[in-house]
Amino acid sequence: MSGFPTLLHKEVLRFWKVSFQTVLAPVVTTLLYLLVFAHALAAHVEPFPGVPYVEFLVPGLAMMAMLQNSFANSSSSLIQSKITGNIVFILLPPMGAVEIFGAYLLAAMIRGLVVGVGVFAATLWLIPLPVPNAAWVLAFAVVGCGLLGTLGILAGIWSEKFDQLAAFQNFLVMPLTFLAGVFYSMHTLPPAWQAVSHLNPFFYAIDGFRYGFFGRSDVSPWTSLAIATGAFAALSWTTLALIRRGYKLRS
Amino acid sequence: MPALAARGVSKRYGRVQALEGLTLEVQQGEFFGLLGPNGAGKTTLISAFGGLVRPDAGTLHVMGHDVATGFRAARRAVGIVPQEIVFDPFFSVRETLEFQSGYFGLRSNGPWIDELLERLALTSKAHANMRSLSGGMKRRVMVAQALVHRPPVIVLDEPTAGVDVELRQTLWGFVRELNRAGHTILLTTHYLEEAQQLCSRIAMMRDGRIVALDTTDRLLASFSGRVLRVKLEGCDLPPALAANAMREASGWWRLPVQDSAHVENVLAALRHAGATVASLEVAEPELEEVFVKLMHRDEARA
Numbered sequence: 001m002s003g004f005p006t007l008l009h010k011e012v013l014r015f016w017k018v019s020f021q022t023v024l025a026p027v028v029t030t031l032l033y034l035l036v037f038a039h040a041l042a043a044h045v046e047p048f049p050g051v052p053y054v055e056f057l058v059p060g061l062a063m064m065a066m067l068q069n070s071f072a073n074s075s076s077s078l079i080q081s082k083i084t085g086n087i088v089f090i091l092l093p094p095m096g097a098v099e100i101f102g103a104y105l106l107a108a109m110i111r112g113l114v115v116g117v118g119v120f121a122a123t124l125w126l127i128p129l130p131v132p133n134a135a136w137v138l139a140f141a142v143v144g145c146g147l148l149g150t151l152g153i154l155a156g157i158w159s160e161k162f163d164q165l166a167a168f169q170n171f172l173v174m175p176l177t178f179l180a181g182v183f184y185s186m187h188t189l190p191p192a193w194q195a196v197s198h199l200n201p202f203f204y205a206i207d208g209f210r211y212g213f214f215g216r217s218d219v220s221p222w223t224s225l226a227i228a229t230g231a232f233a234a235l236s237w238t239t240l241a242l243i244r245r246g247y248k249l250r251s
Numbered sequence: 252m253p254a255l256a257a258r259g260v261s262k263r264y265g266r267v268q269a270l271e272g273l274t275l276e277v278q279q280g281e282f283f284g285l286l287g288p289n290g291a292g293k294t295t296l297i298s299a300f301g302g303l304v305r306p307d308a309g310t311l312h313v314m315g316h317d318v319a320t321g322f323r324a325a326r327r328a329v330g331i332v333p334q335e336i337v338f339d340p341f342f343s344v345r346e347t348l349e350f351q352s353g354y355f356g357l358r359s360n361g362p363w364i365d366e367l368l369e370r371l372a373l374t375s376k377a378h379a380n381m382r383s384l385s386g387g388m389k390r391r392v393m394v395a396q397a398l399v400h401r402p403p404v405i406v407l408d409e410p411t412a413g414v415d416v417e418l419r420q421t422l423w424g425f426v427r428e429l430n431r432a433g434h435t436i437l438l439t440t441h442y443l444e445e446a447q448q449l450c451s452r453i454a455m456m457r458d459g460r461i462v463a464l465d466t467t468d469r470l471l472a473s474f475s476g477r478v479l480r481v482k483l484e485g486c487d488l489p490p491a492l493a494a495n496a497m498r499e500a501s502g503w504w505r506l507p508v509q510d511s512a513h514v515e516n517v518l519a520a521l522r523h524a525g526a527t528v529a530s531l532e533v534a535e536p537e538l539e540e541v542f543v544k545l546m547h548r549d550e551a552r553a
Contacts, residue, residue, distance in 0.1 A: 006353025014341050085337035093354035094323035
């Protein structure tokens with residue numbers, strides 16, 4: 001029997017035991033964003049014709065919370081285990097790179113998806129949103145959480161100190177999620193910024209996710225899915241290769 | 252087939268050569284001691300057997316399984332208790348042991364976990380969070396973690412550092428029993444007395460190499476004879492005798508002696524120098540002396 005199910009179970013339990021700060025807190029933060037931005041911008045912005053700004057905002061904010069929490073889960077678990085030293089209990093058993101990678105990844109995706117469900121559950125009674133294309137919603141949620149869960153593993157392995165991880169989070173993950181079109185549609189940007197935004201893989205995750213709700217997007221959902229999945233696959237391949245080599249895990 | 256085999260293992264960290272072409276075999280069923288000063292490479296060697304350290308050169312086998320190419324079988328065959336006290340603060344003692352079993356693919360390991368808790372005097376703490384345990388208890392949980400998969404080879408890296416006397420006895424009683432039941436034990440410790448009492452064979456390491464390897468009895472016999480212990484009153488040891496002597500923390504002097512005639516000579520020299528002997532005795536050789544001698548001999552050669 002493989003150690004994978006146990007490691008997955010442990011990783012899920014790790015965030016679930018402190019769900020007050022790992023699930024409830026991000027849901028509350030997202031609601032605050034929603035209240036403030038909806039109040040401040042609703043009268044000025046209509047990114048998609050006929051779609052009220054508040055409704056436009058909900059999927060973007062939900063996806064942002066999902067992405068950030070997927071990243072936070074795998075990265076914080078790994079850096080804590082490395083710094084406290086208890087990572088040895090995972091490195092000594094007969095588990096291969098795929099098992100270790102898979103367990104951290106899946107747990108991160110579960111946290112991201114649980115936060116996403118939490119955000120929708122909390123906004124449902126304020127802003128009921130129809131979901132005409134549930135399959136797209138689900139596909140982008142899974143790929144987006146997977147992409148960031150993998151990035152979290154990479155960051156957790158690479159970082160040796162908490163401030164290095166914080167730098168990764170503040171200077172890469174935060175800007176990329178914030179500038180991925182959570183608060184606006186790309187079409188409202190000047191052409192130069194539009195071009196730059198198209199280099200950001202997170203943009204495709206959010207844009208495709210939104211397509212599932214409104215049937216409208218800046219880019220074709222197929223293109224978005226291909227790019228987001230491609231980024232996920234490339235990053236997974238890199239991360240797996242690093243774990244297999246024992247990069248910063250086995251000296 | 253040896254339980255542990257290292258052949259020509261080298262490992263360098265920057266400018267530090269942690270292991271230098273080290274070769275060592277530990278036979279099945281042995282209680283083996285690995286001694287050496289800090290920085291000798293003991294922990295690096297142990298970590299290499301567990302796959303935590305990847306050597307630059309050489310091969311390592313556990314129960315015949317290569318730790319690189321047959322890592323799953325090799326890791327199933329060995330249980331390692333790391334030197335540093337580490338734990339996961341999110342979980343209780345029992346959860347910790349259940350997870351560790353699961354990592355080894357063992358799903359229903361309850362009865363053995365119960366027995367481990369019992370034998371390591373942890374039953375009353377089974378549901379306590381790891382954070383709430385004392386250092387000695389955390390150490391025993393780590394021992395239990397290394398044993399969840401009933402490995403034929405058990406490696407303990409300074410397991411009694413910071414553990415009080417009573418618990419040390421509990422731990423050694425249990426480890427001895429495991430050894431009698433056929434488990435191979437590899438032990439590193441700073442308490443040379445412990446190594447002398449427990450280990451049937453001992454290797455001494457320095458600068459990433461083995462500098463001595465023999466049965467405990469032969470090491471004691473070949474490197475250390477009897478010693479005369481004297482306590483002097485109001486004066487120091489005469490310079491003629493001080494060259495070979497060693498001072499204990501308690502203030503006693505240890506002087507190597509070959510036979511009773513030699514004892515006479517030493518006493519005569521002391522009398523001649525006008526030293527007053529407050530107390531004296533002839534003591535059996537101790538591993539500590541062998542250790543000190545070997546480390547000095549090597550230094551002199553270097």
